[in-house]
Amino acid sequence: MTTTSTTIPSAPVARSTPRGSLGQRLSPRILPAFTALAILYLMIPIIVMIVFSFNRPEGKFNYVWNEFSLSGWLHPFDWPGLGDAVRTSLLIAVLSTIVATIMGTMLGLALTRYQFRGRGALNGIIF
């Protein structure tokens, strides 16, 4: 900052020119680097999960790396009841999405398009 104040007068043009200090030169890189680290933080557990999907666990728990194996991917439905559980999950997800969309649309329409007694209070309660 000290170099800029001596070389460039405080004219409007000065602000658009790059400044000399180290901080000013680094600052365009800091935010993207920080964001990349934060995204890495978010991705790490997923990466671990993918890596450990190729593990052949020694016991019941898949917590310690043992040896490479494709069995988890080759026989995904070996666990008894897993296929049924997946089917149930899908069914419930589809049904609840349909019901929530219909009810939510109706509530949303009523709250934004119509005047009725208790509209403000209802708005407050729902949000």
Added chain:
Amino acid sequence: MTVPLQPVARAGPGLRGRLGKALPYLLLAPGLLWLAVFYVLPAIQMFTYSISTGSVENGYTITMSADAYTEALNKFGKQFLNSILYGGVATVLTLLIGFPVAYTIAFRGGRYKNLILFLVIAPFFTSFLIRTISWKILLGDEGPILAPLKHTLGLLPGTFSILGTPIAQVAGITYNFLPFMILPLYVALEKIDIRLIEAADDLYANQAAAFRRVTLPLALPGVFAGSLLTFIPAMGDYINAELLGSPGTRMIGNVIQNRLLVQNDYPVGSALSFILMAGILVAVAVYARLLGTEQLTG
């Protein structure tokens, strides 16, 4: 706010007019009925349990006793404090990590904007539980991070562990709720008219001043929404404490889960839930007052 319209009401009296008057109520009915059955009734039921005495086997009778509340407050003060402390620290951390990320996506994202946003919500594509278990693997005493530091590099003593400490627990909570902070912050920052910041620049504000007096105040609704979305579920979270913490770092969510689902002690479990709910309501009210509600709801 959208301007309320009454298109059907103008049709005048008669069947269509009456239908028009009833229409908003007809539209509301299913949703409100749903909320009443699945939200209001259970809440009333919980409240009745909290002032009852008895057991699952012999049934409960409403005795208007406050025993459950006194027991909840006397026995579990530490867990309430843990919840406030860990939930609070995690919320501050998500804000400190989330703000620069949201700022980068909103103002520097460029053509990568959608990709980064996708990566932020990508964790939701897998289960909360599995992601937390992944952290358990990673932070384990002989896990991929600590084992090399201990044995290969010898930087840490063999007894060193992260798992089971408040640090692992707070890191897990921060991790799990980070997207809930980033998304509302991004929405608030994205809405900021870039010309306002240029105007501050034109009026001889330096970057720091423009940020402090233009960007930050306009981002406050996002900060408010994000910290509520983080703090409220973080307070009640019990998965992170269960998997990454230790008995000493248990939070109030663990106690509620234990009382209701393991010990079948419905009165104390319900009383704990109500105390937690009341505490959160008070905290939110105070927080809204501090940040200035008019700005946020307007």
